Amino acid sequence: MELHNKQKPIVYNTIQLYLTERYAHMTESHKVALEKGYVPGYKLVRGAYMEKERNRAEKEGYQSPVQVNKQATDDAYNGALQYCVEHIETLAICAGSHNEHSCMYLSRTDAQRRLAV
Numbered sequence: 789m790e791l792h793n794k795q796k797p798i799v800y801n802t803i804q805l806y807l808t809e810r811y812a813h814m815t816e817s818h819k820v821a822l823e824k825g826y827v828p829g830y831k832l833v834r835g836a837y838m839e840k841e842r843n844r845a846e847k848e849g850y851q852s853p854v855q856v857n858k859q860a861t862d863d864a865y866n867g868a869l870q871y872c873v874e875h876i877e878t879l880a881i882c883a884g885s886h887n888e889h890s891c892m893y894l895s896r897t898d899a900q901r902r903l904a905v
């Protein structure tokens with residue numbers, strides 16, 4: 789993104805919000821982009837490999853990186869959506885979700901004309 793997103797968002801990074809540290813990772817990377825002067829792109833997803841993540845953590849003996857339950861994932865996802873909408877002048881998003889609440893939230897926001905949903 790630092791190389792290609794100087795004028796507009798071309799490269800998007802996927803943010804899997806079922807992982808506990810990804811919301812913080814996204815907001816931190818946004819701060820870095822502001823400092824360095826490029827437009828970060830985020831593809832926001834809840835995440836498709838929950839069982840694999842949990843199984844691997846158990847097998848390899850580290851704490852599961854997945855949120856404790858569906859509500860925690862929903863809170864992280866919707867919080868990330870809200871953060872991006874509130875900062876839409878300095879970042880870009882693609883929302884990879886079929887969730888009705890999340891999609892309705894985006895379709896009703898004033899920023900929706902600038903979003904790829």
Ligand SMILES: Cc1cc2nc3c(=O)[nH]c(=O)nc-3n(C[C@H](O)[C@H](O)[C@H](O)COP(=O)(O)OP(=O)(O)OC[C@H]3O[C@@H](n4cnc5c(N)ncnc54)[C@H](O)[C@@H]3O)c2cc1C
Nearest residue numbers: 802806833834835836837855856857858861884885886887
């Ligand atoms: C355009 C597009 C691109 C995508 N790209 C990617 C990608 O690059 N990488 C990727 O991983 N996925 C990707 N996905 C898949 C996406 O992550 C799944 O569609 C998504 O997980 C299903 O969630 P949802 O937002 O549609 O809503 P919902 O159906 O409301 O959410 C289901 C999701 O919630 C989470 N969840 C469910 N139960 C629990 C629980 N007990 N604890 C914690 N979390 C739970 C899981 O992530 C589950 O998939 C993409 C989807 C789309 C539409």
